[in-house]
Amino acid sequence: MGAAHMQEYYRGKTEERGRNVLEDEEKKSWAESFLEQLNDPLIFILFVAAAISLLLREYGDMAIILAVVLLNATVGVIQEGKAKKSLEVLKQMTSPHALLLEGDEVRQIPAADLIPGDLVVLEAGCQVPADLVLTEAVNLKIEESALTGESVPVNKDTAQNRMAYMSTNVTYGRGVGRVSAIGMDTEIGKIAGMLKAAKVELTPLQKRLADLGKILGTVSVFLCVLLFGMAILQKRDVGEMLITAISLAVAAVPEGLPAIVTMVLALSVSRMVKANAIVKRLPSVETLGCVSVVCSDKTGTLTQNRMTVKKCYVNGRVHAVKELHPAGDRYFLQGFSLCNDASLHGGERRGDPTELALLDMAAAFGIQRETLEDTMPRIDEIAFDSERKRMTTLHETLDGRISFTKGSPDEILERCRYVWSNGKTAAFSAAAREQAKRGLAEMTEAGLRVLAIGMHPKAAQMEESGLTFLGMAGMEDPVRPEAAEAVEQFARAGVRTIMITGDRADTALAIARQLGIAERRDECVTGEEMERMDEQMLAARISRTRVFAHVSPEHKVRIVSACKKNGEIVAMTGDGVNDAPSLKSADVGIAMGMAGTDVARNAADMVLADDNFATIAGAIAQGRSIYENIRKSVLFLLSSNFGEIITMLAAVAMGLVSPLKSSHILWINLITDSLPALALGVDVEEQKDYMNRPPRHRDESLFAGGGWGCTCFYGLLIAGISMLAFLQVPVGMIEGAGMTLTLPHLQAVLKDVQVLARAQTYAFTVLGMAQLFHAVGMRDVETSVFCMNHLENRLMLAAFVVGIGLQLMVTEVPYFVQLFGTCRLTALEWTKLLGLAAMPLLAHELLVLFSCAGEVKDALRLQGED
CATH class of the missing domain: 3.40.1110.10 (Calcium-transporting ATPase, cytoplasmic domain N)
Known part of the structure; x- marks a missing residue:
């Protein structure tokens, strides 16, 4: 068989041999993506609650819980799909072609159709479409920075330096090469293969929420056991206490939290897309907020890649x-x-x-x-x-x-x-x-x-x-002007910038000085010096290193690993294939969308569509803001739910009937765990300058900085005013009858169905509205509500008005009054209950006032000492 016929034969076998393309990550089906969204401890708890509700024929409760779960999963799947579509557009922009030499004829074909043995023509300006063995080379120079990190083109010949590698660029001269390897068999393909072995770690937020889910699961089981114990001791109806226990389990779990977190991240990702940052994994946005080190490739990222x-x-x-x-x-x-x-x-x-x-x-x-x-x-x-x-x-x-x-x-x-x-x-x-x-x-x-x-x-x-x-x-190679500004902004935010390059140390250090990254030679480590260090030595040295020069792809992975070993949260930027393993191993991998290779974009968590290094600074600020907003939502939800739990437990411990029905708790969670929590999650807070603060620690709890105190204080306050509202009706009846206020008298009065219905309506109304007032104050625990710009968060205003309207509906609309077992209230009763429900906001103002007074006192003391 002749050579031409042989090539045609093999070209017909392309499907069997594999095409000249790099394998993408395995694509997940819609069902797989959906099930992945459900793999969360909080979701598991909600499924259990839904199952128990079904057994007890509480179909409305079950429907509400499942609706929240499905909403959460659907939002996550939709956002993943948007990110994939954006990346596909970028990929199509860089689809290469090849000049195939057949006899004396040269024709252009898609590079994906090349097979081993093809002769390919190379000329200045083209991309090498596969691994080639050069058979002709006339003044041929190939820029291999995407593979090696070296910014200076390499001279090629047909004797010693005769290999041309896939995805590198011809900058000078011309040549002809025979295809020796395609697709995943190329040098770049081998690096791409390394990425599959990289372990994807949970982000800090995912770890914190997983821990929270375990805690809440434990609390739910404990409450159920506690209530059954009380039921046996007090000789109560076990069936009634089972329903109460389920109500408490539902109250312990903020069923809106997974949906709130997902929606907050999704909305933030949408804003970042407009700022030319495409996020592939939702949690990566939040992870940017605790980044303490940015490891950046030099050529094309910090510099313009233009001599x-x-x-x-x-x-x-x-x-x-x-x-x-x-x-x-x-x-x-x-x-x-x-x-x-x-x-x-x-x-x-x-x-x-x-x-x-x-x-x-x-x-x-x-x-x-x-x-x-x-x-x-x-x-x-x-x-x-x-x-x-x-x-x-x-x-x-x-x-x-x-x-x-x-x-x-x-x-x-x-x-x-x-x-x-x-x-x-x-x-x-x-x-x-x-x-x-x-x-x-x-x-x-x-x-x-x-x-x-x-x-x-x-x-x-x-x-x-x-x-x-x-x-x-x-x-x-001049630096990008915006890169120098971003490095300075990182320094103010307590984020170290480490420059990584394949260039020589003197060249790298000169660029680092221009960018403000490093000044002294002892802040620079070369690849040769790294070879003489073990992992412990490198981890000890990296804390005072700002530049790594003349490094290989393996060195980059070691650098990221050393930073992480020191407890740092690492963002790695890059555009070349040689950056892909380190992009994958970093906490947040950031690839360049325009100049970056397909391998780098597939490995990264985030892609910069405009290749602007300064976009990362904005992303870090956004990430910090997102975390604080999510933290506010978590503290609000838990303190509110804690108030519900304490209210129920206090009444049961006193031997009283439950102040809330299970439908009341689910309704309150519906109006407070949704819009108000989401409003806190998307708060703008322009007055907060997050880039003038150090990054938070990797292991920092969601409750750090007074979070537990905030949760317990407001939970007890909400429980206190809810119990006060519940007891107003029976106490009034006892005092009106001239009887002594005792626990047996309270128990006896509450056996009256009408008295109990009105008492529960009071508790139900105050508990729901108190959480709405609490949400307004949680926007900023350090600022008076009179100093907040409430128009910055119109969603909070809408949530408050809608919440009050919905609470009004269940006490004034006949159908809902019958459905929830409530009583209609007079204008005077509404006024009293609103005043009682506003106590969390009053407490917020007093705490801010005392805090400001303390700061003034400290300032005056320091001034006196001076």
Whole structure:
């Protein structure tokens, strides 16, 4: 079988052999995603409560519980779907093609259709579509930063450096290669395969909520056992106490919490999408709020991945580029333009980044290579060679021939006998040569990549000796302006920025100084130094390290692991395939959407659609705000539910009938565990500056900073006023009858069905409305409600009004009065009950007042000491 027929045969077997694509993460079905949303301890507790309600034929209770569970799961599935669609759009934007060589014909095909043995043409500007063994290479340079992290293109040939790797970019020259590996068999595919072995850890919020679920589950079981014990001791009806126990179990579990958390995260994700950040996993938004270290790839993330000439050495000293003179320095500008194979023609940038930078420099002074070659055409050349470290071009002019030689400063200086200075030629004296070397040292110490240029003004043929030294150009990959601002913002927020790069230490440290990341050499560790460290040594050193230079993909994973070993919560940014394992191992992996590879985007938790590093600072602030809002919602829900539990337990312990029916508790939870809790979860709180605070610790409890005290205080207060409301009716009856207020008399009066119904209505009404007032104060426990901007949170206003309206409905609308077993109330009764229900808000104001008074007292004391 001929070669052509063999290739056609194998191409027909593509489905059997596998296509030239990297495997995505296994896609979950809708059902799998839905079931995953239900895998939560709080959800399990609610299922148990629903099952018990079904056994007792409390169908309304069961319906409410299941509706909350289904809402929570549906929101989570929808949000995951939105994130996947956004990522698919990004993926389609970067779908590569290949130039297939068949005989003398070249045709373009999708890169996914390549098979081993195909011949592929490479040219400047294209992406390598598979792993190739080069069979031809003419001045071929390939930028492999996506694979190795090195920002400088690599010279390729057909002898020693003959491999071209999938997803790398051709920056210069041309070549032909035979496909040696496709898809997951490529070098990049092997790195992608490493990601499947990475363990996905729970986020801090997921851990805290899981712990809370276990606590609430334990509390529910304990309450049920306690109540049954009381029923036996008090010789009560066991069936009645079972219903009461279920009511308490439901009260102990804030059934709205999973839905609230999911909806808060989903709404926050939607806001972040508008700010060009696509979140793949909802909890990752909150995790950003406790990030203490941002490990960032340098090339293309902190820098623009576009070389720019920053300094020049001409006329015996180092100049800024803008100080060049088109007339006096014309040979310097012409030489770098003509001894150059890059192109800016028609606005299209093609070629080596360093050569493009030289063309940009000349173009800033009106010198265009294409125009210049009309009067100074190239007639011969010696191409750049990695061993020679220089290239030479020969040009025809009206005054004769002239040659330019560009390359390594050491190579060019060695071949120069003269120097062009201030518009004339002079002998290149030892002093002038030494001065040039000092200029070279000054630029290299600043982290610049330096190229030198020399000329032979009367070259009869190609000459690379006896040259006239024209000068040197120092280039750098400029930092992103927004990156420097973000690093400064991170520092104020107590977040360390660690820069990770494949570049040399001096180059990396120079960039780090510009960004404000590091200043001293001892803040930098190289890959070679890392090799000599074990895990313990690296973890000890990393706390004072800000830059890692000349590192490999394996080093990046070790860096993330060392940070996590020290208790840090790590965000890792990157765009290349070499970043993918560390993106996966970090607490939050952040990939670049435009310049990033598919592998990096698949590994990340969040994708920046605009590749703007500063977007991360906004995401961290958003994450901190989200956590505080979720914490407020949790404390509000638990303190409210704690109030319900204490109310029920106190009445049962006194031997009284239950002050609340199970339907009352579910109704209160419906109006307070939904809109008010959600309003707290999406609170704006513009007055809070979260980026001027240190990040919270990984193990910090939801109840840290006085959370338990807040829960217990408001829970006891709500229980107290609810019991007070419940006892108002029987106490009034006893006092009206002139009887002594005793427990037996209370028990006897409450046996009257009408008295009990009105007493329960009082308790039901106060308990529901007290939680609404409590929600308003929980917006900010340190600020008076009179100082809050309530228009910032219109949802809270709506929740309060709707809650009062719903509570009014169950006592005034005949159908609901009969359904809930309540009594209609007079305007005077409503006034009294509203005043009683407002006690949590009054307590909030008193606590704020005492806190402010204490702060003033401390300030005056400190002023007196001064």
